[in-house]
Structure formats: C-alpha cells, structure tokens
Amino acid sequence: MNQLNSMIPFELGLCTDLEYLYLDHNFLTGELPSSMSNLSKLVELNLSSNSLSGELVPHLIANWTQLTSLSIDNNNLTGKIPSEISLLTQLHHLYLSNNQLSGRIPSTIGDLKKLSKLVLLKNHLSGLIPSTIGNLSELIVLELSDNYISGSIPLEVGHLTSLSGVLINFNLFHEPDTLSIFCNVTSLLHLSLAHNKMNGLIPKCLGNNTSLIILHLGNNQFHGGIPESLCNACDLQNLCLSDNYMSGVIPKCVGNFSNQLSVLRLDQNNFDGPMHREFCSSSNSLAYLIIL
Template structure:
C-alpha cells in the first residue's frame, strides 16, 4: 500500500500480472492508474473521490465486487474510466445506475467502459448529461432516449446484454459515430431502421442476433463509409435492396439467418473490395 503514497509518482501501470488484494482507500498523488488484467478484488472505495488528481482509471478484468460509488463523479479531471470485466453490481436501492448521474460532473470524461459486469441496472436518461467530450461508451442494459445528446460519441458498444425494446429515435443525432455494436440483444424494430441512415460516418454497424423484423432500408446504400455491416440472425425479410450492392468499399457483409428472399442481382459484382459475404440460411 505504501507505494501509492510516493509523492512524486504520477503514473502506475502493473497490468497483466497476477496481483491480488484490495485497493487502498485513496491515491493522493496518482494521475494515471493502470491495474487491468490481474486478480484484484474487494469493493471500490467511496473515498476514491479524495484522489482528486486522477485523469485515468483502468481496472478492467479483475474481480472487483459491490456497487460503483457515486463519489466517482467528484474526480473532476477524469478522462477515462474503464471498469469492464469485473463483478460490479448496481445499487440495490434503485433500478437505475445512479453513479452515471454523478459522472455528469466529470467535464473531461471521454471514455466510459462498463461492459462485462453483472450490473443488472438501467442506464438512466441522465446519461444525456454526461460531458459533450464523451467519445466512447461501452455499457449494459438499455438504450435511453437521451443518448442522442452525446453528440461527440464515436464508439457505442452495448453488445451482449439483455437490451429490449426498440432503438430510440434520438440515435440519429449521433452524427460522429464511427463504430456501433448492438449485437446479441433482444432489440425490435418499432422505430424504423432507416433512422440509422443519418449516421454517415459509420465504419462498423453490427445489429446481429436481435429481433429486428423489417426490410433492409434502401438508404443503407448511402452509408458509403461502411466497411463492416452485420445484420445476421434477425427476422429481416424481402430482397436486399440493390443499393446495398453499391457499397463498393464494404469489406464484410453478413445477412445470414434471416427471412430474405428473391434473387441476387448482377450488381453484387460491384462489391470489389469485399472479403466476406454471408447470405446463408435465408
């Protein structure tokens, strides 16, 4: 524990070892803390708010337990918070993940990773109050309507959760989004999929393994930045629109395991860059 009190120590990186034990109550001088891929355990101390110099906390892939303290929001210089791959849970007093509300005070927060925890809570609509600097969000359990206010997002990963319901209409406002992975959930298409056609900067769109029941919108052919498109394992029907085959720079296309019908047009030969096309089980 004494190593954390070294007054000139600013960066501590001990990732990918076999360290065990608990975190100390505070890190008075540290600015960057990398503890990922170890066997550390115990609760995250609420007194972490006293570590006022912290810019980065990366403690992914450990065995930390208990709720995430709301005092995280008092780390006013925080730029990256990676708590993924632990055993953290939600505060049982509320179905919502209340600590997310507290993070609105972190004006420099750009990256928030929470995936791979049994949080079993709901992302509150207050997620829309997070800093406009937030660029990457990996989190569990729901897509709140207010997500469209996170206009600086370039990465959105909500895959492999128990997401239900439909996409919020405000998702069209994430104009800077480059990577979107909503796969392996239970999302439905109550809101038209053509809303996603507004996301012109998308490089990767993964909606695989959901419950979307719709036809593929023609306007997907306008997403010329797409390199990876996965719509597999849904209930998509009708023939793929010919506009899809005009995505000349697409590298991977997976439309497998749907209800698609019809014939393939000669225009499929436009996809000169493709190295993976899967149309099986239709």
C-alpha cells in the first residue's frame, strides 16, 4: 500500500491512452482535475478511499464512455449525481458510497442498461428512487442504505429478476405493502430494509424467495404475524424482525426450518404464546436468539 498525499496532477490528463487507472487507498486530496475529461479510453477508474473533494461535474465524466467500472467511494465528494451519468453506457459497476452527495438519484440512471452493481450508500441522497431503475435488467446488487430517500420503492424494482442483494436500510421509506414488490424476485439472497418507516403486513408471498440467506426488516412499523410461508427459505441464516409492532404466536417452523439459521431476532414486538421446543433443537445452528 502506498501513501500518495498530493492533489491529482493536471498533467495526468495528458495520458490519453490510459485504459486502467487505480489510485485507490492513498491520501489524495483536492478536486478531480478537469484535464481528466481527456481520458476517453478509460475502461476502469478506481479512486476509492482517498480524501478527494468537489463535484462530479458533467464535462468531466462526459467523455468516459468506455468505462465499465467507476469507483470513487470513500471520499468527500459533494453536489449531485449528474444526469450525464447516462452517457457511461458501458458501465457495469458504479460505486459512489460514503461521500456527501445530495439531491435525487437522476432518472437517467435507467440508461445504464449494463449496470450490475449500483452502490450509493452513506450519502445525503433524498427524494424518490426513480422508476427508471426498473430498466436495469442486469442489476444484481442495489445498495442505497444510509441516505434520506423517501416515498415507496418503485414497483419496477420487482421486475429486476437478477437481483441478489437489496440493501436500503436507514432511509425514510414509509409506504405500506412495499414488501410485496419482492415476491417474484426469486433470485434474492439478501434483503435488508431495516430502520425505515415501512408498515403493513409481511406478505405470505415473500415465502416465494426460497433462496434468501439474510432477511432484515427490523426497526420498522410492520404489524400482524409471521407468515409460515417464510419457512420455505430453508437456507436462511439471519432473520431479523425486531422493533416492529408484530403480534400473535410465533410459528413452530421458525425454530427449525433452516439448519443454517444462526441469528434470529424477534425482540421488541408483541408476540405471545409458547416458546417452541424447536428453538432448542440439536439440529439447528442458532448462535444468536433474542425474543424479548
């Protein structure tokens, strides 16, 4: 690991044949020099984990049309994600997390038809998720946690049948029946919507996601019981429903439906009835059980 601690020199923009540029995990400061717009042959650009500042101005990124991977996470970028991001039509991976980006996610994000990973967590993004995100048919990972995004998750997200990870914790989503959007996304392995203001029932059809490994719905306002259909997720390792308004008897199958289940959190709800012996079965792998 190096410890470069200067600004990115303007002269870097003279290296117009550059295809791969990795300057991540240094101590680089300042804004991206405008001369970097000359690097039109870039295929991969990684500036992660520095102290870069300033904005992603449109003229800077407009010529990066060959980029397949853009990583500027863990910096101090400010301003909005420019709508001109749509010009990067070859992009597969977009990592802008842990900056100070604000404003809405631009609707033009839906033009990035080859995008498989969209990671924007830990910013100051607000507004709604644009419905055009449903155009990203190759999207595998969607990470928007730790922002100020509100409203509802657009129905179009439910059409993204390649999704394996959706992490949208610590936002301001509040619409009821949001979970039903994911009922037919059977490729899901990780669904985390914790620390929002979601309400309504957990739908029975969520049990269609039989490949789920992690399901985090804690710190919301869900009510009603745990649908037994969740026990169809026989590979589930981590189930968190804590800090909601759920009630009723905990289904017997919750204790033994998965030999892989190691974390089960049902605390801070209104469940009643018996604690089933299945929770203590020698065949399960529970290491973390909280039912306060």
